[in-house]
Amino acid sequence: MPFNALTSELIVAFEAIVGPAHVLTAQRAEAAATAEVYADYGRDHTEDLHYAPDVVLRPANADEISQIMRLCHEHRVPVTPRGAGTGLSGGALPVHHGVVLSTERLNKIIQIDERNLQATVEPGVVNEAFQNAVKEVGLFYPPDPASKGSCFLGGNLAHSSGGPKAVKYGTTKDYVLNLQVVLPTGDIIWTAANTLKNSTGYNLTQLMVGSEGTLGIITKVVFRLLPYPQHTILMLVPFRQEAQAAEAVSAVFRAGIIPSGMEFMERIAMEWSARYLGIPLTVPEDVRAHLLIELDGQDLDQLYKEAEQVYAVLDNYNVGEILLADTAAQKDELWRIRRNIGNAVKSxxxxxxxxxxxxxxxxxxxxxxxxxxxxxxxxxxxxxxxxxxxxxxxxxxxxxxxxxxxxxxxxxxxxxxxxxxxxxxxxxxxxGIGLVQKGYIGIALAETNLNLMRGIKNVFDPHGILNPGKIF
Amino acid sequence: MPFNALTSELIVAFEAIVGPAHVLTAQRAEAAATAEVYADYGRDHTEDLHYAPDVVLRPANADEISQIMRLCHEHRVPVTPRGAGTGLSGGALPVHHGVVLSTERLNKIIQIDERNLQATVEPGVVNEAFQNAVKEVGLFYPPDPASKGSCFLGGNLAHSSGGPKAVKYGTTKDYVLNLQVVLPTGDIIWTAANTLKNSTGYNLTQLMVGSEGTLGIITKVVFRLLPYPQHTILMLVPFRQEAQAAEAVSAVFRAGIIPSGMEFMERIAMEWSARYLGIPLTVPEDVRAHLLIELDGQDLDQLYKEAEQVYAVLDNYNVGEILLADTAAQKDELWRIRRNIGNAVKSxxxxxxxxxxxxxxxxxxxxxxxxxxxxxxxxxxxxxxxxxxxxxxxxxxxxxxxxxxxxxxxxxxxxxxxxxxxxxxxxxxxxGIGLVQKGYIGIALAETNLNLMRGIKNVFDPHGILNPGKIF
Incomplete structure (x- = not known):
């Protein structure tokens, strides 16, 4: 291992940077009876894995992160950046120990720019809190991972997270205009400009998005936003064959309709979730799968027209009785079943x-x-x-x-x-690939691709200290 | 200069790879009375600049390009990739001479996958030819640069070209799923997968898009497509103040409308174009600028509703009489004026x-x-x-x-x-930055950003042979 162990001198230096209250160690946590809180910095939502950090740092801003990175770069101490810890591939696990750098205090929505339909935020803002804040002024941030109530925007950027609305609106990557990033060497850059178009040099923004915290630590984000769609219609469509559900999806698009949600649940997924939620639900014997189809827009009449077109498409398949949800309560219940499949499985x-x-x-x-x-x-x-x-x-x-x-x-x-x-x-x-899919990456990517990625990693992080042991 | 001159041995080797008919030199062009055709390989649409290639190669496929690159990498001969030569920043100019590698023979639409709303094409396909081919099966490829009738998709990728529809549909980068690329070393890779979402390693696709032919030569592209919008409405809105035109744009978005075109023409731009086209056009004395606003969708009634909302927004500004074009002929004339501003200026x-x-x-x-x-x-x-x-x-x-x-x-x-x-x-x-904006790049990008880009360039192209002298 090319890394050095953490020294007490470094701990003192970290304290000078972020303040003693934001330097956590196992011993201090033990003393303060917060051992369980501390242990959580060594886990995420991936299986039951745990790796103990040597120290947890909670910096307040890019400048403090820059100072931390300069020290760790110089002393070759590994740093694992961490958002809310809701990741499912082990990307936030400190597999080489060293520093866990939490972005939890970078939690401000700095500006919502209504004139330009843009917002500048810090990475520790919870996805749903951001969605709600922009909705209050009539704007829309579409990416909505299942963990939206707790995951951080920084983690969403690390994996280019999607969610149900990606089918119409794309994933996190499609909303990022510009990133402030602290590089592993401690340098601070902005990757691009606050513009919708940019043809000025290589696309460092999209290189950073999806790099799972291995190339830099995002400290500010400029997102583009959309007008908030005022109306939605949701329908639950039972299919007698799984394959037909998949075919129907293509047919809906070919009819000129782009749904804002198009979710698939095999029979057992729906049953597990309903049981988990205690909802009495009887799926007819002959139903093998469901599609949950959402339409959205500014005009409800138009949505009903589109719904009729969707019905016409579905007539060509062997579907059961379609449930059309048009009250908020009905829609919430259907989405609750869909969103809780993950929790049901987690049990x-x-x-x-x-x-x-x-x-x-x-x-x-x-x-x-x-x-x-x-x-x-x-x-x-x-x-x-x-x-x-x-x-x-x-x-x-x-x-x-x-x-x-x-x-x-x-x-x-x-x-x-x-x-x-x-x-x-x-x-x-x-x-993302993180830790747990790393062993399979060769199935997806050729050695030439991996060598290019390793080369890029080396340009950004010559000592390999940032989130080591991930992706490749 | 770290480059070597072209030798007659290399010319012979190139002939063995692509066939003698596709190895052009000044001498041969002179002999065949095609000197003017040959000279065109040393220009693009940027001002009146010209740089003479030592040789022009017209390979037929990725394999031939791979063999060419291996030779040029080994012998340190510069290679300038070239599409249709419609670029406006000098990106295709062979400033260090050597090889001009034309993609003109990679001009096949390989597959239009109607089930998945995807298409696989070669880089030498003309933008408009591709748009028309997918439209024939009800599909839509939105990026539409002004030069769409002649520019190649490969060049569009090199600069992430936009066009009027970018305001609603994004630029070229937003339609690319996967790229086959020949690296400067001759290795052939696919950058990603044919999927709408991908969180598997660094985003080499978006690194390649907009890299202006400095990191690799794109030999196949998988694009995503949309359902073709069946209807459009176009309106020409005269403003008495330029600044109000810009403000009105934001207000339209805030009203929940996302136009499929939102073009600005200052008074003189409109006048130059009309004069160039020989269209008798009298812009009223008090009009300083026009907005050309296009709405599109699957439902004409809905578009008229949206147009009414746009009118309501525009009522808040000091606008002249709005011209609503709803016949194909009217729409064509308005777009013709907009699209020909560039040609008028070129005169x-x-x-x-x-x-x-x-x-x-x-x-x-x-x-x-x-x-x-x-x-x-x-x-x-x-x-x-x-x-x-x-x-x-x-x-x-x-x-x-x-x-x-x-x-x-x-x-x-x-x-x-x-x-x-x-x-x-x-x-x-x-x-793009290409040649002519290179001297200004330091205004937009910090030295740290440029060093990262130089480092990435070096990973892909250790001998710096591919499109040297561009961007930075």
């Missing part, structure tokens, strides 16, 4: 794979996942953003042996990923 | 600056440009994509002295660019 032990393929291939992928599961003897709960071809495959521990769970699943997971790639897809749509 | 000697600012700052930028022009004694014709804050500033030669034209304008152009940056903008929105 079991599971591994989540974030597969993604061209949208029309989702039926083939799902059938492949089930076939592989049957062959290796595991159950999976599948759901996801079918409009984007993004299928979350949750492999359930069930009665699998330790050997199978810890080692034996590698082969079937590899098979699933190879199928994704064969279908034109890849191994992560929105969760 | 004079001019320099074009591709300024971009946050959209609400466009009025301030325009006033600044005029003030700087008055101070330094030059006339400018300004127009552009006001919905994106992208203003094309055309400085007219007029009676300026050689000294002023060749050297003296550097200072006022720098002033214009510094104003852009002060307003949160930058020095190129869609034309």
């Amino acid at each position: 079991a032990v599971y591994k989540e794979e974030d597969t993604v393929v061209p949208r029309a291939e989702l039926g083939t992928l799902l059938a492949g996942v089930k076939e592989i599961g049957a062959r290796y003897g595991f159950q999976s709960v599948c759901y996801g953003h079918v409009g984007d071809g993004n299928l979350h495959v949750n492999i359930i521990r069930g009665n699998l042996s330790d050997e199978m769970w810890n080692v034996g699943l590698r082969e079937p997971i590899s098979e699933i990923f190879r199928l994704c790639v064969k279908l034109g897809g890849t191994i992560s749509g929105e969760h | 004079a000697v001019y320099k074009e600056e591709d300024t971009v600012v946050p959209r609400a700052e466009l009025g301030t930028l325009l006033a600044g440009v005029k003030e700087i022009g008055a101070r330094y004694g030059f006339q400018s014709v300004c127009y552009g994509h006001v919905g994106d804050g992208n203003l094309h500033v055309n400085i007219i030669r007029g009676n300026l002295s050689d000294e002023m034209w060749n050297v003296g304008l550097r200072e006022p152009i720098s002033e214009i660019f510094r104003l852009c940056v002060k307003l949160g903008g930058t020095i190129s929105g869609e034309h």
